[in-house]
Amino acid sequence: MHTDHTAAIDHLLQAAIVFDRGDARRIQHLLKVHTFAALIGRLEGLDDETQYRLEAAAVLHDIGIHEAERTYGSSAGKYQELTGPRPARGLLAPLGFTAEQTDRICWLIAHHHTYTNVEGSDYQILLEADFLVNAYEDNLSADAIRSFRDRIFRTRTGIELLNASYGLQEKDFSSENAAEQLSAK
Ligand SMILES: [Fe+2]
16 A cells, blocks of 8 residues: 555554543454455455555444444444444544545445445455454354355455354355356256
């Protein structure tokens, strides 16, 4: 990533950590999700602009959690999607993000628990990175991880990292292929 972009992400990480002051668990979470998102993006060969938006969204994806808890008494995904964009704009504004970049980052924050109509590699990779961390933090079963992988994961890198992390076998595409062949007839 361009050095200006790398510096902005560093400052954004620092600002997000300060914003989440006193909540070490969520600070650890955002650091891990950012690291996975950045790694998948680089290994998948994203262009600089998409990588930049992805990394910023990964840093800020859960920034609405505290306000969701205060306003709705819940940190459930649908509430965070509502409460995230406002504080995100406040953290992005001093760091030179354009209006277009800010809008896309806030849109990603507002959709990071929505798994339908996933368009754009920034969106896809954010979902994968968040799940790579949540599967561990929420101690999900191997069946639950495999099922999410087969429904949602699409990047080769994300699938490899998930399989390696949880000791899963390769995704089995044979049944999907059979279904595709049937529907093609
Ligand atoms: Fe998250």
